[in-house]
Amino acid sequence: MNVPNLLTLCRFALVPLYLVVFFSGHPYATQWAFVVLLTAGLTDIIDGYLARKYKQVTDIGIMLDPLADKLMMIAVILSFVLTGRISWLAAVVFFVRDIGMIVGSALFHLNGKRPLPANALGKATTVLFYITFLLIMFDYPYAENVLWAVIAFSFVTSFNYLIKYKRINAT
Structure with a gap:
């Protein structure tokens, strides 16, 4: 197990930590939850950088890295919908x-297809979601509108990913 993959595994542990902190009832729960979320985001950047710089990109890392991102995002969206910060409809569309x-x-992966590493659009989508989460956490007035725009962008990037995936696995 290399360092980038270990950092990715640490991000999995940050998901339940985020939920515990967010729902703790502590007067600064939102701020501390944001610190956990920020740590996850920075760890994501660092593990990707290290994997590329030291040529430690692995198939398991290519698969686990976006899964860790998605699980954190699902936890954050769930925390927002359960506290009334966003609508159920936005959450459902995001979850789908x-x-x-x-x-x-x-x-x-189970069918033996080659994994496709994250591309610039996918990374941009993740950054946009993190910025939007910040807006929602700190009650920016139009945060849900921003979330809808980012969700729409995420569908575009998903279709782009599928097209590229089909292309590299066509042979």
């Missing part, structure tokens, strides 16, 4: 897209 990507990736 993310669960579809998770299940699709798993099925492709």
Whole structure:
């Protein structure tokens, strides 16, 4: 197990930590939950950088890295909907897209298809979601509108990913 993959595994542990902190009832729960979310985001950047710089990119890392991102995003969206920060409809549309990507990736992997590493659009989508989460956490007035725009963008990037995936696995 290399360092980038270990960092990815640490991000999985941050998911339940985020939920515990967010729902703790502590007066600064939102701020501390944001610190956990920020740590997950920074760890994501660092593990990707290290994997590329030291040529430690692995198939398991290619699969686990976006899964860790998606699980954190699902936890964050769930925390927002349960506290009334966003609508159930926004959460459902978000979940449909993310669960579809998770299940699709798993099925492709189980069928022996080559994994496709994250591309610039996918990374941009993740960054946009993190920025939007910040807006929602700190009650920006139009945060849900921003979320809808990012969700729409995420569907575009998902279709782009599927097209590229089909292309590299066509042979």
